[in-house]
Amino acid sequence: MSISVLLVDDHPMFRKGLRVLIEEEPDMSVVGEAGDGKEAIEEVRKLSPNVVVMDITMPSLNGIEATRQIRSNSPDTKVVALSIHDSTRFIKEMLTAGAKGYLLKDCVPEELVDGIRKIVRNETYLSSTITKVVVSELLEDSIDEHAIELPDERTTDYSDITLFTKIGRPAPYRDHVHRQHLLDRLDQGLPCGLILVVAPAGYGKTTLVNCWLEAANRPSAWVSLDKSDNDLRLFLNYLIDAVQTISPDACLKTRAMINAVMLPPVSTLAMNLANELDQMEQSFILVLDDFHRINDDSVLDLFIQLIRARPEPCTWC
Numbered sequence: 001m002s003i004s005v006l007l008v009d010d011h012p013m014f015r016k017g018l019r020v021l022i023e024e025e026p027d028m029s030v031v032g033e034a035g036d037g038k039e040a041i042e043e044v045r046k047l048s049p050n051v052v053v054m055d056i057t058m059p060s061l062n063g064i065e066a067t068r069q070i071r072s073n074s075p076d077t078k079v080v081a082l083s084i085h086d087s088t089r090f091i092k093e094m095l096t097a098g099a100k101g102y103l104l105k106d107c108v109p110e111e112l113v114d115g116i117r118k119i120v121r122n123e124t125y126l127s128s129t130i131t132k133v134v135v136s137e138l139l140e141d142s143i144d145e146h147a148i149e150l151p152d153e154r155t156t157d158y159s160d161i162t163l164f165t166k167i168g169r170p171a172p173y174r175d176h177v178h179r180q181h182l183l184d185r186l187d188q189g190l191p192c193g194l195i196l197v198v199a200p201a202g203y204g205k206t207t208l209v210n211c212w213l214e215a216a217n218r219p220s221a222w223v224s225l226d227k228s229d230n231d232l233r234l235f236l237n238y239l240i241d242a243v244q245t246i247s248p249d250a251c252l253k254t255r256a257m258i259n260a261v262m263l264p265p266v267s268t269l270a271m272n273l274a275n276e277l278d279q280m281e282q283s284f285i286l287v288l289d290d291f292h293r294i295n296d297d298s299v300l301d302l303f304i305q306l307i308r309a310r311p312e313p314c315t316w317c
Contacts, residue, residue: 003120004031006049008040008066009082010058010226018053018082021109028116037061044070044077051116054099056083056090057170059226059293064097071098078119082112084170084206091126101125167242169222169287170210179208186212186317190285193310195317206289209317213285219246220285230296233258236269239286243277246284251276266301273302274309283313 005022007015007030019030032047034040036058044052052070056063067079080101081094091102100119103112104127115125186209189195197205213220221242229235236258240251254273257264294300307316 003028003051003116004047004049005029005116006032006034006040006043006047006052008034008037008043008052008058008063009055010035018112022113022116025113028113035059037063037066040066041069041073044074048074049077050120052077052079053082053112053116054079056081056085056094057166057224059228064093067094067099068097078122080112080115080119080125085168087168090168095124103127166224166238167222167245168224169213169220170206170224182208183212183215187216189317190315193315194307195315197317209287209289213287216285218283218285220287221245222287222289225288225290225293227293230294230299232266232269232296232298232302233263235294235296235299236273236302239288240273242286243280243284246282247280250280266298267305270302270305270309274306274311277306277311277314278309280311280313283315285315285317287317 005028007018007022009015009018012035015033019033022028022030031049032043034043038061040052040054040063041061043049052067054063054067058066063081063083067081070077070079078101079099080103081091081099082103082105083090083094084105085091086104094102100122101115101124103115103125107127111127115127118125186195186197197209199205213222223238223242225235225238229238236254240255240258243250251273254269254276257269257272263269294303
């Protein structure tokens with residue numbers, strides 16, 4: 001019997017490549033696609049696929065929470081994560097949510113189809129590029145080698161998981177060949193205070209910036225943006241969360257202002273945030289990944305005012 005597969009990723013071109021790869025296998029067929037976690041849950045309800053190939057960082061609903069709901073509502077459907085993230089926390093959270101496998105997007109194609117076949121047989125499959133150290137830590141910490149327990153909804157804080165997917169910098173690809181002239185161009189932009197990285201989808205903008213930060217001689221913070229972040233209060237909270245990974249006591253006054261019942265005017269928020277960023281003791285890089293997804297006038301107005309204020313320690317990218 002053919003293995004039915006649902007593809008979940010917010011990049012259509014990537015889904016198209018996966019479809020071509022999977023449909024070359026005589027025992028597999030792609031029955032549907034989804035661009036975020038909410039769509040994935042609905043498609044699973046309608047299609048009842050054998051396997052869901054699930055990205056993690058997506059708009060509307062991340063892959064961790066989507067996996068938890070799919071496994072709860074459709075226990076016969078297996079989930080395999082396919083992500084750029086190779087940190088232990090992402091792997092643990094995804095497997096704890098109910099995924100039967102975890103692969104990295106830089107894996108060889110054969111690994112994905114092999115992984116799909118194995119999880120259909122109720123085996124757990126981890127990408128070979130996940131190091132032995134990570135695997136042993138997972139096994140010791142939370143995973144029984146014969147079964148993966150679902151989390152206790154009373155004690156699991158999914159808001160923390162979502163926050164980590166928003167402000168956690170993606171792990172760099174292993175064995176990635178850096179284009180030194182592009183890294184040099186990014187270095188040259190540091191004194192300007194603002195660096196724009198523009199290219200069509202799929203051209204590796206995130207990977208390039210990630211590689212650059214690996215070699216940068218200053219700390220960095222990261223926010224992964226999507227369409228659901230077109231809300232001034234939410235946008236500012238994520239931005240401050242990211243900055244506080246560098247300096248936990250930063251931007252406390254602005255945080256209090258955005259958590260008030262009545263949100264102050266954009267100009268007031270921008271002035272206070274710029275002042276607090278200007279008071280930070282060390283220079284840093286703040287990456288707003290996929291900023292093109294932001295179209296809310298108040299968020300854009302805030303960002304324009306922050307650029308004009310140009311807080312000395314901060315380089316926006």
